[in-house]
Amino acid sequence: MTLSNVSVGYDGEAVVKSASFQLLEGQIGCLLGPSGCGKSTLLRAIAGFESLMTGEIRIDGQVISSQSISVNPEHRHIGMVFQDIALFPHLTIAQNIAFGLSAWPKDVAQQRVTYLLDLVGLAGFQSRYPHSLSGGQQQRVALARAIAPKPKLLLMDEPFSGLDAKLREELVPDIRAILQHEKMSALLVTHDQMEAFAMADQVSVMAAGEVHQTGSPYQIYHRPETRFVASFIGHGDFLAATVCGPDCVHSDLGNIRSELDHGFADATQVDLLVRPDDILHDDDSEFVGVIVSKWFRGSHFLYRVALSSGKVVYCFASSHHNHAVGQEIGLSVHLDHLVMFSRQ
Ligand SMILES: Nc1ncnc2c1ncn2[C@@H]1O[C@H](COP(=O)(O)OP(=O)(O)OP(=O)(O)O)[C@@H](O)[C@H]1O
Numbered sequence: 001m002t003l004s005n006v007s008v009g010y011d012g013e014a015v016v017k018s019a020s021f022q023l024l025e026g027q028i029g030c031l032l033g034p035s036g037c038g039k040s041t042l043l044r045a046i047a048g049f050e051s052l053m054t055g056e057i058r059i060d061g062q063v064i065s066s067q068s069i070s071v072n073p074e075h076r077h078i079g080m081v082f083q084d085i086a087l088f089p090h091l092t093i094a095q096n097i098a099f100g101l102s103a104w105p106k107d108v109a110q111q112r113v114t115y116l117l118d119l120v121g122l123a124g125f126q127s128r129y130p131h132s133l134s135g136g137q138q139q140r141v142a143l144a145r146a147i148a149p150k151p152k153l154l155l156m157d158e159p160f161s162g163l164d165a166k167l168r169e170e171l172v173p174d175i176r177a178i179l180q181h182e183k184m185s186a187l188l189v190t191h192d193q194m195e196a197f198a199m200a201d202q203v204s205v206m207a208a209g210e211v212h213q214t215g216s217p218y219q220i221y222h223r224p225e226t227r228f229v230a231s232f233i234g235h236g237d238f239l240a241a242t243v244c245g246p247d248c249v250h251s252d253l254g255n256i257r258s259e260l261d262h263g264f265a266d267a268t269q270v271d272l273l274v275r276p277d278d279i280l281h282d283d284d285s286e287f288v289g290v291i292v293s294k295w296f297r298g299s300h301f302l303y304r305v306a307l308s309s310g311k312v313v314y315c316f317a318s319s320h321h322n323h324a325v326g327q328e329i330g331l332s333v334h335l336d337h338l339v340m341f342s343r344q
Helices: 039-047 093-101 106-119 135-147 165-181 193-199 217-222 227-232
Strands: 002-010 013-022 028-032 054-059 062-065 078-082 153-157 186-190 202-207 210-215 237-243 248-251 254-257 269-274 279-281 288-296 300-306 312-318 328-333 340-342
Touching (some): 013 202, 028 039, 028 165, 028 193, 039 078, 093 106, 093 135, 106 135, 135 165, 165 193, 186 193, 193 217, 202 217, 202 227, 210 227, 248 269, 279 300, 288 312, 300 328, 312 328
Parallel strands (some): 013 210, 028 186, 028 202, 078 153, 153 186, 279 312
Antiparallel strands (some): 002 013, 002 054, 237 248, 248 254, 269 340, 279 328, 288 300, 288 328
């Protein structure tokens, strides 16, 4: 699927502005952004429920939406899964999954239902009714129902947000594995970055109707291209810094050199992004900071430490290094690539 300069809005006002990205066949993409940024509106436009103000949407090279073309939603071959699972309560699980297969020969449809029941881990549940299934099981049925007719694309709008955290953690990798097994292209909407990272090959980060960046979860975290993406994804702080060479920058952390040239001119005032995993606790280091707060995360501690300048940054430490608030600890800096933005 390819989106080119897609704008969508209500009453003539664009709430999605010139969105462009491509989702390759078999890939799982994600629209990630804060509430109200336009994720669901864009998803509805792809499904065919909103018309475009500008741009076009193609699937398999064919335009399905533009200002002059709008293929009917039912002819787009797009499957959908929503937060409110909305299974048909009076139909059995097998009948729910078979719902989109009425045009298929009966025996082929039956085989497909049996195959999908097995794929989503619900073999033996075919005669049960939705009310007798847990939330997670119902969401698996909703997925099986959506992918049964082999759509070209599956759209999922916050499909896990009605489920508790533990169940979500179990279900997300399962659903990803099912989609990968079926080589199903899918686009997920979420505001939960851990869910996006666990599910998607490619994440498009949105803010105020604009797609700021599309990339792998790794790129989005380690190579954010805008200040918004840098602050919205993960934890981090901006340190005031001054460029001191093509691969060098000076800040409260001293002179830091990166593997690559950063592209800023000498003496430019910048804000340098520092993530928790860029500053590690190191007993042997003479560079120190004072702990101002701490969080125990099971496998590790996340400390907030004040540098000598007073600037506070995150610091990552293994859970064996349990230090008290107020204590001075050694720090080592591990910034391999520099993420910087011109000082605002
Ligand atoms: N039917 C509508 N008519 C007018 N404005 C709408 C309509 N639907 C959504 N909006 C507005 O469009 C903007 C984007 O909403 P949208 O639901 O697409 O955002 P979202 O990123 O999916 O948010 P959330 O995560 O809270 O669902 C919001 O300002 C919203 O109020």
